[in-house]
Amino acid sequence: MTTTAERRPALAGRTAKRRRPRTEALWGYAFIAPTGLGLTIFYLWPVLQTAYFSFTEWGAFGGHTWTGLDNYARLLGDPEVGQAMLNTLMYTVLGLAGIPLAIVFAALLNRPGLRGVSVYRTAFFLPVVTMPVAVAMLWRWLYNGDYGLVNQMLATVGVDGPNWIADPATAMYALVVVGIWSSVGYNLIIFLAGMQAIPKELYEAAAMDGAGRVRQFFRITLPMLSPTAFFISIVSVIGSLQLFDLVFVMTGSGQSARANPAYSRLQTVVQLFYERAFVTDDRGYAAAIVIALLVLIAALTIAQFRLQRRWVHYV
Amino acid sequence: MWKSVRSGAAVLCAALLASACGGGEQSGTGARPQEKVQLSYGVWDATQQAVMQELAAEFTRTHPNIAVDVQLTPWADYWTKLKAAVSGGAAPDVFWMNGPNFQLYASNGVIRPIEEQVDTSVYPKALVDLYTFDGKLYGLPKDMDTVGVWYNKTLFDAAKVKYPADDWTWADFKQAAARLTDAGKGVHAVGAQLTSFQEYQYNTIYQAGGYVISPDGRKSGYDDPRTIEGLKFWTDLIAAKQSPDLKTMTDTAPIQLFEAGKLAMYWGGSWDVAEFTKNDYTKDKVDVAPLPKGEKQATIIHGVANVMSAKTEHPAQAWEFVKFLGSKQAADILGKKGPIPAYNGTQADWVAAHPELRLQTFLDSVAYAVPYPVSKNTAAWQEAELTHLTKAWTGEVPVDKAAAGLAAAMNDLLAKE
Structure with missing residues (x-):
């Protein structure tokens, strides 16, 4: 809601006002980056890897082969x-x-x-x-x-x-x-x-x-x-x-x-x-x-x- | 600020100078310049850590260029951690190996076979065989253990039962078991423990003339009627209430019951000496006898071996260390403070440490000992053994049916190896 309300007046002064939300968003991303990166590396990536491994067979000391379903x-x-x-x-x-x-x-x-x-x-x-x-x-x-x-x-x-x-x-x-x-x-x-x-x-x-x-x-x-x-x-x-x-x-x-x-x-x-x-x-x-x-x-x-x-x- | 940096630099210079001098001195005395290496040595037993460090120090004394770092990982995590380390290429240069895990490591090529001709006649043959895979020897036996019947003399005296003779049989054992059981006092003759194959079922299976796994490691022995006899030995004891039932033994382990005077006998390994001579209740009440004879005499023999990682950066030095650990000199040190050394003729000190116990029993039984049964993936069928035999131990399924189910499951697993 707030974003659309803010954007409307931007039609009037395009160049000046449109840059602000974008830099704000950039800052936002910067602030969540540490957490986001941690989540991606330590949670999301292992989940994806596990999903991939579930289609493979493993040796006792690593090394795996694709076995489908x-x-x-x-x-x-x-x-x-x-x-x-x-x-x-x-x-x-x-x-x-x-x-x-x-x-x-x-x-x-x-x-x-x-x-x-x-x-x-x-x-x-x-x-x-x-x-x-x-x-x-x-x-x-x-x-x-x-x-x-x-x-x-x-x-x-x-x-x-x-x-x-x-x-x-x-x-x-x-x-x-x-x-x-x-x-x-x-x-x-x-x-x-x-x-x-x-x-x-x-x-x-x-x-x-x-x-x-x-x-x-x-x-x-x-x-x-x-x-x-x-x-x-x-x-x-x-x-x-x-x-x-x-x-x-x-x-x-x-x-x-x-x-x-x-x-x-x-x-x-x-x-x-x-x-x-x-x-x-x-x-x-x-x-x-x-x-x-x-x-x-x-x-x-x-x-x-x-x-x-x-x-x-x-x- | 500057002052401390300057004094730090001065110390550094001095150190550099000293080491330079040291180097000069060495070449001055004509010592061959040889690279100094550090070997890592993975072990799992905290009670043996000190004697392992003593052995490492002794080795460094005779091999000044090889230092050894003894790395202790408790038993509970040892194999999990070692597997991860091997997978990641960070395994110790030399480490302890046991029978159930050996073939898995050897067949995957992650441990290094011994290339030099060694005289293996100095070790019990069963242990040399245990660490031989595809005709190649991979480890030198470090120690050994066999199984005996620990018994509570006080309970035997109270029930007026004679102490077990060296040549006692299954019939003698059963007779004694009946008389030692005293329901009123909550005393059972023995605990038919399910979780320690080495101390319980495996022994009676071989005593009955059966087998756990065929010599080529391809076929389960659990459908052999004689193997089933070996299992019935225990389930009969539970059925006759001469052993606590499985639920009770799940809540309180048989060794705890034995140490509380609730079991007259405990089938246990030679390693229990340390425990029973220390425990306040058992220390002046127990002694040990050979396992009773069934169709034949048998006890399971097992021992730890020292092996080398296939990826060690210092194979020559690692082999020097393994050779030292397998020597008579090392066995003499081990026998004074640790388990029974595997090197023939060095066990006298181990026996002499506790003259009040008939520890010679454990050594005499080596003559008829059977090696611990293993294959490439021992852990997989050991899980099946527990899953299927639990139902026989509770009486839910007759022994022969449970054993047949186990044989089928085990054969499936062996086919996949």
Whole structure:
């Protein structure tokens, strides 16, 4: 809008005024050049290269030959890829439960006059600033079937807990709990910021009309937070689809992870990529796996943008 | 400002002068002018870093023109990093090699075959064979390891079971296993570990008369009924609850259970000496016996070798260093502080270091040892071994069916090599 408005008077004094936007644009490019260059070299170029490699076959020490669509044909017939996609999607969907949880915690922390707010906020945020590998190690111990704290606590109420991350029936849920635990703090901070941006007048008006706290939450807070929730859901879906470190450490690192009876239920797409790229030296195939993941992420993100009209309210 | 620049220049001049003098002195005493080179030496074991540096220093003492830089990369990243370094042409001049990876490096021509005639009779034959590819020797064995049964004397005494005899058999082992298991105390006889082929399944497979891979490296042995017997040895122990189940062993590794007094026996390599003599619980409770005899006696032997990068800029010097590392002199130094040296007749110091343990067991078993089974892409079928055998270990699939599936998958992978 602004550019057309500025350009119109340029018709009057052509030569003098037309140069200004162009030099401005040049300056603009100059300013974004460092970031743009970094993105191109470190993100865009590797993505293009990976896409190219997905049509090749690699030797263990470099050197590749063009094999066309072979890798993709193999991908479609590989049950491990299908299972890994399924596991990853399941983790992603279950992980979305973390969003309402974060909203509830944020609403509780946003109550005016709550004492020790900063202590709570720190407590919730602590898992976010902890390294995922450390988080995974910690939970591995908590979940230990014989000596873990979780089962010790269950034993006091007479429940004999399973081997949480080695049992195919429980492993995925155990993993999701850790995923939510470690991300709820981040989501909560974003939601808190969103809540504090909601104009106070809305609540005052609602209170005047006789709406209680709960009603205010559902009628004002939730709709006003929907753009924030949309942002969080986009980011967390992408993050979940790329899950690696947590599950890599929790299943037992390296090749021996395959001896975990629950491994086929836990293996994520990126983990499978890692094995193909760095353990069995099948780099061309590994590239095809991540390109498939890229397509899946793009498709889900587009779908989310399409669906946002149904539930996101912009002011 | 100027002052410091000037004093810096003065120091520089002095240094130049000194080095010039040094050079003059050398030619003065008639030493042959020879270029000084620095070799890099890639290793993965932090506990051996000191003794490797000692060996490097000893080598430089006798070869003053060759300095050696010992570069440690922890085991977890060693192969990933080495592969990247080799691909990028930046591999160390000399580095450690192991059996499962050897053929991959040799068949791709990224390590240099040994051209000089060397007397290989001083090393165990199984290790020389392990590092021979297409009739050419690529590395000189540095150390070796075999497997034995570590056992907890306290638990044996408590169950009134006699300590294993040197000639014990599978039947003796199973009998002892039944009596050592004490469900009430949470004690199992042994942990049927799935993740360490070298210490577990491979041994029983060869003891049963089976094989993992055919001698020409083309065919899987997992569909051989005797190989399956070797696998059943372990799944039977789990089924009889004389071993913890796989879920438990996933949560807590068998070695941790052994060190907590929850396992009476632990099949482990000679390298475990360092761990078990240090651990507070095991240090005065354990000893070691040979593996029990099945159809035949067998233990897996493996050892690390020193190899040269094909792209080293100093092939002559690299070979001098490898030759030194494979010498009796180097083995004598290694045996005092490190693992069992591969050089025959230098192992006495290693055994003498712990007179309280029957370490001679590990050396005696070399007589019937079987080399670690490998092919060009060992990692690929080792992954298949884990994937298929996991289902047999949990009892989800019968052993023979899992083994048949594994044989088919492994044959596919071998055909692609």
